[in-house]
Amino acid sequence: MSPKLSPPKPPKIGEVLARQGEDIDTRYHPSAAVRRQLNKVFPTHWSFLLGEIAMYSFIVLLLTGVYLTLFFDPSMAEITYNGAYQPLRGVDMSKAFASTLDISFEVRGGLFVRQVHHWAALIFAAAIMVHLARIFFTGAFRRPREANWVIGSLLLILAMFEGYFGYSLPDDLLSGIGLRAALSSITLGMPVIGTWLHWALFGGDFPCGGVGNECATVGTIIPRMYALHILLLPGIILALIGLHLAMVWFQKHTQFPGPGRTEHNVVGVRVMPIFAVKSGAFFAAIVGVLGLMGGLLQINPIWNLGPYKPSHVSAGSQPDFYMMWTEGLARIWPPWEFYFWHHTVPAPVWVALLMGLIFVLLIIYPFLEKRFSGDYAHHNLLQRPRDAPVRTAIGAMAIAFYMVLTLSAMNDIIALKFQISLNATTWIGRIGMVVLPPIVYFAAYRWCIALQRSDREVLAHGIETGIIKRLPHGAYIELHQPLGPVDDHGHPIPLEYQGTALPKRMNKLGSAGSPGSGSFLFADPASEDAALREAAHSSEQRALTALREHQESIVGSSNGKNGENGEHH
Helix, strand or coil: CCCCCCCCCCCCHHHHHHHHHHHHHHHHCCHHHHHHHHCCEECCCHHHHHHHHHHHHHHHHHHHHHHHHCCCCCCCCEEECCCCCHHHCCCEEEHHHHHHHHHHHCCCCHHHHHHHHHHHHHHHHHHHHHHHHHHHHHCCCCCCCHHHHHHHHHHHHHHHHHHHHHHHCCCEHHHHHHHHHHHHHHHHHCCCCHHHHHHHHHCCCCCCCCCCCCCCCCCCHHHHHHHHHHHHHHHHHHHHHHHHHHHHHHCCCCECCCCCCCCCCCCCEEHHHHHHHHHHHHHHHHHHHHHHHHHHCCCCCHHHCCECCCCCCCCCCCCCHHHHHHHHHHHHCCCCCEEECCEEECHHHHHHHHHHHHHHHHHHHHHHHHHHHCCCCCCCECCCHHHCHHHHHHHHHHHHHHHHHHHHCCHHHHHHHHCCCHHHHHHHHHHHHHHHHHHHHHHHHHHHHHHHHHHHHHHHHCEEEEEEEECCCCCEEEEEECCCCECCCCCECCCCCCCCCCCCCHHHHCCCCCCCCCCCCCCCCHHHHHHHHHHHHHHHHHHHHHHHHHHHHHHHHHHHHHHHHHHHC
16 A cells, blocks of 8 residues: 655745746846835935825725716706605706716715715815925925926816816706806906807806706716816826826935935935835825715715706805815905907906916926026925025915915805904905915014024024023023033034024933833833833934034034134234
């Protein structure tokens, strides 16, 4: 009887992948390039995650948008609703509105996906705005990254119009009012080409050529916006995001000044595994937060509004937040009309012209600053806002201008809630639009100068210790802890200001101890606590040593120059 043989063990998945990778490398030799890219270093400052929020929100937008596309009907053909929502049964409406109701009440998970899609659009636009603000105030748009600023500005503009077209698709009362107040009225007001352009967009007069269930013909504007919303604009946004990521990847990443950081290196973590794991966890967190918002926070309940009818105009109508500044501009702009070659130029046209001017200024700002400042150098180190007071003041002025216009978009609600005149809120917005930005500019500029002065005082005199000493002749002084070397009399040698964050309290130097470790219920083991303290102490000592060596080299070079000057004399 022959011995019983055991079947061969199947190869492990790791061995199979290793063998396949070896075969690929022997043919195409990608290992060196892949290893070099995976060793790329990214800084770890929290503000760099703002761009990732926008990218992950866009991924959620794509996934939820594909699901909604399967059930949405962009047709403007009129039908009588007989669906699940009882209050609207028997009401005439477009197929677009009816299909949106079906998604909300009859498609499994439809309302959840629809609300996640809307919240993701808001987070996407907000993240781009905050990300651009971070780039602006830290000077990350300076050479050689002007192109990335242009891409980010275009992404913001496209996100605004993509969102506007998106929430206009359901053909509800609010979206119809928005189309009439913005797209239709501004287009019709354009001299010479306005009427023809309006007919090209809407296929006829508003609303018969556009939205509304009282039209005798099938409208065309929603099918056209639908094509823009799901094909053209997302494709352009996706291409711009890919180009932006490629430029960030192959250019040196910016970083804030600090010990060991120069214009020619990057201090941070490698792509694999730390950065990749952190990014994956961050993506999961973004998806989870958007899921909670979509499931718990109601947004755009179109069933409460009903289908659009030109005879129904609701007070308190507002767009999403990223378009509210345009709504506020239209509300408070004076009713100025101009006559040009027998053509009337109404007030809404000036709103469109101002929007275009603002977009152009946003795009070309890096080139304007380079032109007026004369700074043509390459920059990989960021600036703190206080170190560029003019730029910071301009940004603060722009934010004040934006906030005034955004609040003006709800002037009717403000007038109702606070029981004041609507005309008064309009004039407050007009005056605030002109007066508040210069005031904010002056305040921000002086604030930056004061912060610079505070940093230089710490570099010159040291940190206030809170210890009061009485001198022999009776005077009282406060002792200061020098940040660098001292002279023969114990006085601190003034250090050069280099734009880095400075400790201004003794506890920043470890003098006040550290908070207790451990969780809410259990303390950490003594060995782990000691190891953590030792690691923190070693890291602090390395940073202080690097800082002192750098400061001593600067002081030594300056003393050498002074000695040479004295010999020449």
